[in-house]
Structure formats: structure tokens, C-alpha cells
Amino acid sequence: MNAKILGMIAILMYNVRICQSKNYSNFTLYSTTPTEADHLKFLQNLDKQKYIDMVFWKKPYKLYEDVQFIVSPADKDMFLERANHFKLKTEVMLPDVERAFKDQEVRKYLRLKTETFTWDYYHTLEDIYQWLADIAVKYPHIVELQSIGKSAEGREIYAMCIRKRGNKYKVIVESGIHGNEWIAVEFVTYLLDQLVVQNDTKHWRMHELGKKYDWYIIPIINPDGYVYSQTVDRLWRRNRRVTNTGIGVDLNRNFDYNFGKYGTSHDPKDDYFCGSHPFSEPETRVLADFITDKKHNLRFYFSFHAYGQKVIIPFADRIKHIENYGEMENFGKQAILKIYKMFGTKYSVGTTYDTLGLRISGNSASWVKKTHGVRYVFTFLLRDNGTYGYALPPAQILPTCEESIAGLTELMIAKPRRVRLNLFNRAQTLRGTVLSLFCTVNFILLLLLK
Numbered sequence: 001m002n003a004k005i006l007g008m009i010a011i012l013m014y015n016v017r018i019c020q021s022k023n024y025s026n027f028t029l030y031s032t033t034p035t036e037a038d039h040l041k042f043l044q045n046l047d048k049q050k051y052i053d054m055v056f057w058k059k060p061y062k063l064y065e066d067v068q069f070i071v072s073p074a075d076k077d078m079f080l081e082r083a084n085h086f087k088l089k090t091e092v093m094l095p096d097v098e099r100a101f102k103d104q105e106v107r108k109y110l111r112l113k114t115e116t117f118t119w120d121y122y123h124t125l126e127d128i129y130q131w132l133a134d135i136a137v138k139y140p141h142i143v144e145l146q147s148i149g150k151s152a153e154g155r156e157i158y159a160m161c162i163r164k165r166g167n168k169y170k171v172i173v174e175s176g177i178h179g180n181e182w183i184a185v186e187f188v189t190y191l192l193d194q195l196v197v198q199n200d201t202k203h204w205r206m207h208e209l210g211k212k213y214d215w216y217i218i219p220i221i222n223p224d225g226y227v228y229s230q231t232v233d234r235l236w237r238r239n240r241r242v243t244n245t246g247i248g249v250d251l252n253r254n255f256d257y258n259f260g261k262y263g264t265s266h267d268p269k270d271d272y273f274c275g276s277h278p279f280s281e282p283e284t285r286v287l288a289d290f291i292t293d294k295k296h297n298l299r300f301y302f303s304f305h306a307y308g309q310k311v312i313i314p315f316a317d318r319i320k321h322i323e324n325y326g327e328m329e330n331f332g333k334q335a336i337l338k339i340y341k342m343f344g345t346k347y348s349v350g351t352t353y354d355t356l357g358l359r360i361s362g363n364s365a366s367w368v369k370k371t372h373g374v375r376y377v378f379t380f381l382l383r384d385n386g387t388y389g390y391a392l393p394p395a396q397i398l399p400t401c402e403e404s405i406a407g408l409t410e411l412m413i414a415k416p417r418r419v420r421l422n423l424f425n426r427a428q429t430l431r432g433t434v435l436s437l438f439c440t441v442n443f444i445l446l447l448l449l450k
Contacts, residue, residue, distance in 0.1 A: 022233035024101065026073040029057075029094035031386045032083075033066045042086045043067055052079050055235060057389045058308070062357030068386040070097050093387055100391035101234045104182070114138060114197065119190050119398045122182050125155070125227050128189060128219060132158055139196055148218070149286030152241035155223040157286055162195055162215040169299035171209075172291060174218045177251045177283075177303070177364065179225025179236045183382050183392050183400055184304040188219045190401035191408070203402075205409045216294055221283050222251055235390060237271050239283055249275040252305075253360065254284045255367035262317045263352075263360030274362050287364065295372045300412065303365045307389055308356070308381035309347045311336060311407075314369040316352040316379075317361040322369075325351075328376065333419040335411035342403040345383065378411065380404065 034040040043060035046052055046069075053072035060067045071079045083090055094100050109127035110116040117123070117131045136145035144163070147156045173191065175184040194203050195210040195217075220226050224240035225248070238248030246268035253264040256278035260266060264274040279285045291298075311332040313325060332349035339347055348355050369377040383400045384392055392400075 021231070022235070024070065024098040024234070025096065027070040027097040028073075028076060028092055029068060029070050029097050029100075029389065029391070030090045031066055031068045031093050032088055032090045034060060034063055034088070037063070038086050039063075039088045042082070042088065046079075052082075054079065057235075058386060059358075065357050066386055068093065068389050093389075094391060097391060100388065100393075103393060104234075104391065105394050106230065117189075117193075119186055119401050121394045122186060122397070123189070124230060125220065125223050128185070129156070129158065131189070132160055132192075132219070135192070135196060136160070143196055148290045150282060151222070151224045152239050152282055153224045155227075157218065157221060157223060157283065159290060160192055160215075160217045160219075162192075162210060162217070164211055164214065167212065167214045169213050169297050170216065170294055171213045171300040171302070172216045172218075172294060172298060173302045173304070174221055174287065174364065175304035176218075176220030176226055177222050178305065179222055179227075179229040179238070180234065180390050181306040182226075182229070182390075183306045183397065184380075185219055185226065186397050187382060187401050187404050188217060188304055190398075191405060192217050192219070194405060203405050203409065205413060206405055209409065209412055213299065216290075218287065218290070221287055238273065239281055241281060243268065243276075246273075249273055249281050251281055251284050252364060253362040254279065254281050255288065255362050255364050257315075257363065257367040257370055258317050258361035261361045263358050264362055278362070284364075288367070291368060291372065295374075298372060298374050299376060301365065301368045301374045301377045302408070303363075303377075303379045304382065305379060306382045307384055307386070307392065309345060309383060309385050310355045310381040311347055311349040311411075312355060312365070312379040312381065313349070313351050314366050314377050316363050316366045317359045318351065319353050319359070321351065324375065327416065328378070330416055330419060331376075331411050331414040332378065334414045334417070335407040337419065338410035339403045339407040342406055343399050345399075345403055346385070347407070380408075 034043060040060055040063055046054065047056055047059060052075045054075065055070050057068040105121045106124055107121045109123060109131055111130055112134055114131060114134050132145055136143050142162060144161045146159055146161065148159045149157050151157060173188055175188040194206050195215060222239050225236055225238055228240055229236040238250050240248055250272050253272055253274035259278045260274050265272045267273060275281060279288060313328045313332065315322060329349055336347035336349055339345055353359055365377050365379045368374050382404060383396060
């Protein structure tokens with residue numbers, strides 16, 4: 001059977017699956033925090049052995065770090081029985097995930113009326129691309145919209161270039177590398193709007209940064225996965241390239257940085273499948289080529305994701321900190337203080353290991369830092385901390401965008417200054433609480449023994 005026939009079969013199978021959308025009716029979203037070794041082992045075994053129909057939204061990596069997952073109605077009783085056996089306390093965040101997904105309203109954008117593109121709801125790929133085209137037509141002296149390549153299914157991948165005469169340094173912003181991270185895409189379109197359109201608003205400092213730097217903004221690296229998450233499976237993470245072993249690769253594990261070593265999978269059926277080799281996917285090759293082309297005087301690189309409320313510093317696979325980590329951490333702390341002052345949203349800052357307790361390789365930010373030596377490379381995990389997770393309601397889109405703009409601006413204009421340690425770090429707080437209780441108990445015992 002030749003490649004052409006195989007391709008036709010794959011397309012046919014894909015079209016059939018489009019009509020069979022994944023339904024999460026009555027799936028329950030749980031959150032828990034493992035505080036004992038048995039808790040952590042139990043959760044990790046659930047993830048590996050898959051004897052219960054569940055999907056981890058945030059995987060169990062270390063003690064005192066919260067974990068979120070959804071469980072099917074058929075296996076809910078079994079899960080609760082096993083959790084009770086291990087004395088693991090769980091909290092129901094959403095009783096019906098499908099209902100929460102349906103509340104994530106997606107509306108149509110009115111073509112050529114850029115002011116109707118608002119952040120009160122989520123958007124389709126088609127409408128985002130149309131809005132980008134309309135912005136480019138409306139502001140031809142400021143922006144240039146260019147296709148930087150195509151996805152596995154042949155969709156364009158666009159970059160919006162905002163250039164001002166005389167600028168020396170550059171900023172690259174990317175998002176939408178995972179199909180299910182809608183809020184990241186919404187924020188980056190909001191950022192673009194602030195830089196180009198809303199130049200007299202309360203975010204005037206960001207407007208000034210728009211004048212100071214040349215900006216290159218790629219709202220959606222993974223258009224195929226984004227469309228699939230809106231039409232078939234809301235939780236689809238990977239791209240949609242068809243291979244003889246399955247469909248899709250986690251693009252943020254496919255870069256040529258310690259490829260395949262940490263926090264990834266070589267199983268084509270796994271959500272974190274890294275691919276057969278570095279840059280095996282057209283989307284990662286396109287992004288890498290674009291960054292390489294713009295590497296001269298590239299000052300900042302930002303990668304936006306969801307969810308978790310964290311500002312992450314490279315490298316993602318290391319335990320030890322890099323040379324300019326202290327400077328980046330200081331700027332990150334100033335950013336998360338600014339975010340907190342807006343709506344009380346608590347972020348933490350550190351490496352992937354510091355903040356999530358895991359090591360990953362093959363991600364875009366680490367590759368940029370290692371390959372091109374960009375001084376300031378940050379990954380943002382936007383709202384929320386697990387109350388809604390990927391089901392973040394439309395009412396939280398605009399507040400997320402506003403606080404993230406404030407944090408991003410603060411980070412870019414920050415100067416070294418003293419900021420108190422362990423800001424809003426939940427894991428540190430939990431550890432501190434446990435240590436405090438331990439010391440208190442010991443003190444009481446000593447008094448009783450006297």
C-alpha cells in the first residue's frame with residue numbers, strides 16, 4: 001500500500017473522528033495535595049497503570065504540590081474507595097467538567113470591525129486569523145503579518161511583526177503550542193491589541209515598550225491542535241501529524257534540547273510524546289527557524305502556557321540554577337507582586353524543578369536559552385491554580401489578560417531591588433506549616449516531660 005493511499009485513509013479516519021467528539025459529561029474534577037509518600041505513589045500508579053478512567057490535568061511529581069485530575073462517572077466510586085484507603089483527602093472542584101467546557105463560550109468575530117474582537121469570550125482559529133489580517137490592513141505602517149510556515153495539516157502559522165524605526169532590541173512572544181491552552185492564546189492576542197491598538201490606555205507602560213522594542217508575536221504555534229480542541233476533544237494537547245504509530249506529538253518536548261531525557265514519553269499514545277527525533281514536527285521546525293532568523297539582538301523571549309500561575313526560569317531540566325538566575329528571579333518576583341496587587345492572584349517564580357518538582361527537556365524556552373543565549377527567557381503559566389484548570393470561565397479571560405500585562409510590563413522594566421523570599425509559593429507554605437506543627441508538638445512534649 002503506497003503513501004498516497006495511506007494518507008487518504010488517515011484523512012478519512014480523521015473526518016470520521018470529527019463527528020465523534022469526546023464527551024466529558026459527569027466527569028468530576030478533583031484536586032488533592034499528597035503529603036505522604038504513599039499518597040504520591042498511589043497517584044503516580046494511577047497515572048502509569050491507568051486502571052481507572054481518569055485524566056491528569058496536573059500530574060503528581062512531588063510532595064506538597066497540588067494535583068488535579070478528572071475521573072469518569074463509571075470509576076468515581078472505585079477512585080474514592082482507593083483514595084480513602086490511602087487516607088488521601090480530595091476536593092471536588094467541578095462536578096461536571098463537560099458543563100464547564102460548554103460554558104466556555106466561543107463567539108464569532110465581525111470581519112473588518114476590529115473593535116468587536118473582545119476578551120469576554122474565547123475565539124476560533126478562523127476568527128483570530130481574520131482579526132490579525134484586519135489589524136495588519138488597518139495599521140500597515142506599524143505591523144506586518146507574515147506566514148512563517150505551515151502546520152502538519154497545512155494550516156498557516158502566523159507571526160505579527162511590530163517594528164519601529166531605530167529600535168535595537170527584539171522581543172519574541174509565542175503561545176498556543178498546546179491545543180488545549182486557550183487562555184494563553186487569548187492573552188497573546190490581548191497583548192498584541194495593547195501594543196498596536198490601545199496605545200492610550202491604562203497600560204501605557206506596555207505601549208512605551210512597544211516603541212522601545214521590535215516585537216514578533218506568534219499567537220498559535222499549533223493551529224491543528226487548537227482547532228481539534230475546539231471541535232473534537234477539549235483536552236487535546238499535541239499537534240495532529242499522522243504517523244504509523246498514532247497521531248500527534250507534544251511540540252513542547254520536540255525541541256533539540258536534551259531531547260527525550262526528562263518529563264516526556266516515547267510512547268506515541270502518551271500526551272507527552274516527544275516524537276521520533278528533535279524537530280520531527282513541522283511546527284517546531286518553523287518556530288526554530290523563525291527564532292534563529294531573529295536571534296541578533298533578541299533581548300526577551302516569552303512562552304505563554306496554562307495553567308498553574310507560575311513564572312518559570314530556564315533551564316527546565318536542571319536542578320542547579322544558571323548564571324543569571326538571581327537577576328531573572330528578582331525581576332520575576334517584582335512581576336508577580338504587580339500581578340498580586342491587581343486582583344490578588346498568587347503566582348510563584350523559579351525553575352521548573354523549583355515550582356513544579358519535575359524536570360523536562362525538549363521545550364522551546366530552554367532551547368532558546370541554550371542555543372541562542374538570550375539573556376531573558378521566561379515561561380508564564382497563566383490562570384488558574386486548579387479551581388477550573390482548562391475549564392477557565394470566559395469571565396476570567398479579561399482579568400487574566402490585564403494582570404498578565406501588568407506583570408509582563410513590570411518584568412521588562414524591572415531593576416534589581418530587594419524582594420522578600422518565597423512569595424506565594426504554596427509548596428513552601430505547606431512545608432513551613434508542617435515544620436511549624438512538628439516543632440510545636442515537640443515543644444509541648446518537652447514541657448509535659450519536665
